[in-house]
Amino acid sequence: MPRAQNSADTAPLATELARLEEIVRKLEAEDLELDEALRLFEEGVSRLRSARERLSAAELKVQAVLEEAGGDLRLADLDG
């Protein structure tokens, strides 16, 4: 079976952005302890960086799904 590369290895972007939204809202809510605020800020910075990297670095991948005689699925890169 082909492996899911974008979805299974890392959290989906939607989850990532939802978490960032949550972090920002918590920081804006002003009832946090210092250590919690620090932790959230650090998490936010690293998630923002990874979201940005994910959007900037990638190049569209086009693959053909091929079914082998035994029924197994195989992916082959297409030029697209």
Next chain:
Amino acid sequence: MTASLPLTIPSTTDDVWSVSQLSASVKRLLEGHPMPLWVRGEVVQCKVWSSGHWYFTLRDKKTQVRCCLFGLNAARAGKPPADGTEVYVLGRPGLYEEKGEFQLVVSRILPTSAVGMKQQELERVKALLQQDGLFDPARKRRLPSYASTIALVTSRDGAAVHDVVTVTRKRWPCARLLVVAAKVQGEGAVEDLVRALRLVNRLPGVDLCIVGRGGGAREDLAAFNSEAVCRALAAVRVPTISAVGHEIDISLTDLVADVRAATPSAAAELAVADRRDVLRLIDDLSVRLASGLTGRTRLVAERLARAADRLHGRAEAALDLRRNQVERLAAQLEALSPLKVLGRGYAVPIAPDGRVLKRQAEFVRDERFQLRVVDGTIDARVES
């Protein structure tokens, strides 16, 4: 030969025309129509020549026109219609110059009864699917906001792959497109589309499925109206977009899919976000993260100042010097992170269990703790 019919000037024997000139002019006039027309009539005297061409007459109650259907088109048309068959023909008016005969050069011929039967079959399948709730608006799933893996069920050689790739590459290049090739028209297309749609369910990590093809003639879209394909589409486990490129007709897969797109390009636009929009959203979150910390930073500075108050010995002396600065700077600390505050010389005392030590009572004589400074931590011990 440049003469054209002098429709407004009286003709005289001085500017006499040859038959060829007349024919050529009439031909130009007749064949100036760029688009073929659908014409309905009754076929009589259809003759098939050894060349494979068909010649027949198309008539209605009052008039008739000679028609020809050349080899390749004739081969696609199947059996020649019997006399009296009602047909639709798609053709261009033309002139058969050698005989001076007006004719219709036909490219397609369809018995009206077959069209009627197709319509009836379509209505039957539609009613069945409707009865089973496949068009129910409540079934419609929302498309994912940021699809990362998209399955595309279409012909490997068709324009659809190219169109979807082009749009996706422009809008959302961080995606992955999995092309599941299937025959989309002709014999075996229904079975092949069903097989491909089932295969999508076996692909891990797919967020969205587009099924479709580029534009085609009405008959070429038949597979997308088949019951089996519609049911296989309804059984796809991820949200679906049907993109059967035909401006006028809606196919049944359009009604079954979660979303209908007019063309494969339009499907790709619906399937993926625009990276520029998402980058703007991320910029906005960055700004809010920083400004969210503004209030937090003030509190941090105040707490550090209080901690300094309560520390004794050398730590107090060192921190005491800075306390006034802290108070002065606290107001200016907008947009500065706690880490940057540490960079100005502050330290956060942290107990071995990770708690931040904020009050005098939390410091026990001889107990060890760590001071977090901007570039690391320092082991410390409470002396008094």
